[in-house]
Amino acid sequence: MGYSHVCTSPILFGLPWSFITRRRPDEQLPYGTMTDDEMRQMPIPSLQPDWGILCLWVTGRAMELGRELFQLWGYKRVDELVWVKTSQLGRLIRTGRTGHWLKSVPTIIMSKKLMGSHTCEHLLVAVKVPPTHPADEEIPWDTHPTLKSLRKGVDTDVVVAEVRETSRKPDEVYGVIERYIPFC
Numbered sequence: 001m002g003y004s005h006v007c008t009s010p011i012l013f014g015l016p017w018s019f020i021t022r023r024r025p026d027e028q029l030p031y032g033t034m035t036d037d038e039m040r041q042m043p044i045p046s047l048q049p050d051w052g053i054l055c056l057w058v059t060g061r062a063m064e065l066g067r068e069l070f071q072l073w074g075y076k077r078v079d080e081l082v083w084v085k086t087s088q089l090g091r092l093i094r095t096g097r098t099g100h101w102l103k104s105v106p107t108i109i110m111s112k113k114l115m116g117s118h119t120c121e122h123l124l125v126a127v128k129v130p131p132t133h134p135a136d137e138e139i140p141w142d143t144h145p146t147l148k149s150l151r152k153g154v155d156t157d158v159v160v161a162e163v164r165e166t167s168r169k170p171d172e173v174y175g176v177i178e179r180y181i182p183f184c
Contacts, residue, residue: 016034024142054070057123081176
């Protein structure tokens with residue numbers, strides 16, 4: 001099967017997730033949010049050609065919804081990066097708006113399931129699968145020219161970095177993505 005080389009830039013974004021906290025149910029976020037149904041209706045597939053790379057920031061409660069959105073939009077999750085948040089003093093963030101608490105530092109190392117929503121964030125990475133690609137067939141990483149150029153397995157899965165302004169992600173993540181997806 002012949003393929004033409006398609007150069008595509010990755011899409012990297014975080015959705016304005018809506019959530020209600022247990023500790024402070026009336027807390028307001030400093031930005032507007034979207035409902036899950038509004039997110040499902042977003043025209044994300046129209047923004048990229050087949051085999052494009054989509055990177056989506058999620059927190060604990062949004063992990064399953066993020067995976068659902070990938071499937072709905074025609075993407076398959078292929079990787080994940082975790083941002084473990086620290087304070088300006090280099091200490092781990094132990095609680096967040098959702099009221100989750102960590103018992104100790106080894107909890108982060110031992111089980112991502114026990115981490116609170118604002119102790120870390122996950123960057124889910126997915127590839128847009130063509131509608132004609134058989135569901136039971138593997139992604140053609142080694143044969144498709146666009147996918148072949150990706151540098152899989154050469155970087156980190158965890159970034160430990162300081163929390164800054166609301167919703168601002170660590171600069172280190174952009175370097176990871178640039179190394180993973182080389183420029184055309």
